[in-house]
Amino acid sequence: MEEIDLKEMFDYFLGRVSWIIIAVALAVAVGNVYTMFTRVPMYRSTTTLVLVSENKDSASYNTSEQQLNKNLVGTYSEIIKSRTILNAVIRNLDLDYSYTTLQNRITVSSVNNTEIIRIAVADSDPKVATKIANEIAKVFVSEINKFYKLNNVSVLDRAENNSVPYNVNYLKDNAIYIMIGLVLSCGIIFIFFYFDTTIKTSEEIEKKLGLTVVGIVPKVGKE
Secondary structure, three states: OOOHHHHHHHHHHHHHHHHHHHHHHHHHHHHHHHHHHHHOEEEEEEEEEEEEOOOOOOHHHOOOHHHHHHHHHHHHHHHOOOHHHHHHHHHHHHOOOOOOHHHHOEEEEOOOOOEEEEEEEOOOOOHHHHHHHHHHHHHHHHHHHHHHHOOEEEEEEEEOOOOOOOOOOHHHHHHHHHHHHHHHHHHHHHHHHOOOOOOOHHHHHHHHHOOOOOOOOOOOOOO
């Protein structure tokens, strides 16, 4: 295998820096256009519920009630995503969503093994996401008493509009596009360098052919 002169290769790359810059610029431009037309920005709004004691006297909130509420967190999380709750939300807000579509846009989770339930709603419109999250909490709190005859759920934090999409990270995307441009341009330049067998200087003649250069004929005009 032919040995590669690293200095010669470095000089070759250095002479083609403009290729790399153009390739990176094109990769960034094409990547951003692709992102703009194919990725819909989605906004997430979050509301939280907390399970509390039915007894208004907080001093009587004992360990057994606390354990009961923790055990109910998982059940309540599933009820939040039920057809009964979500269909009521769709009717109340007059949403153009099916039950399945709305369910797929909702994430319900407990917070670090506590009595707090987090409801996150994603939508292309941040205001709609906020309305849905708050309506889910409202409907759930009002309906849970019918299922368990308990009044132990309260809204801890209402959802607010989020102006930053969670599925679009322009800084990260552009860093990826820059790397793609660098890798592709450097790869192409290396291929050109590896298969370039032309002799460009008198030093290359002496080094590669072992011949002594006795004179150089300058290139004149277009001939």
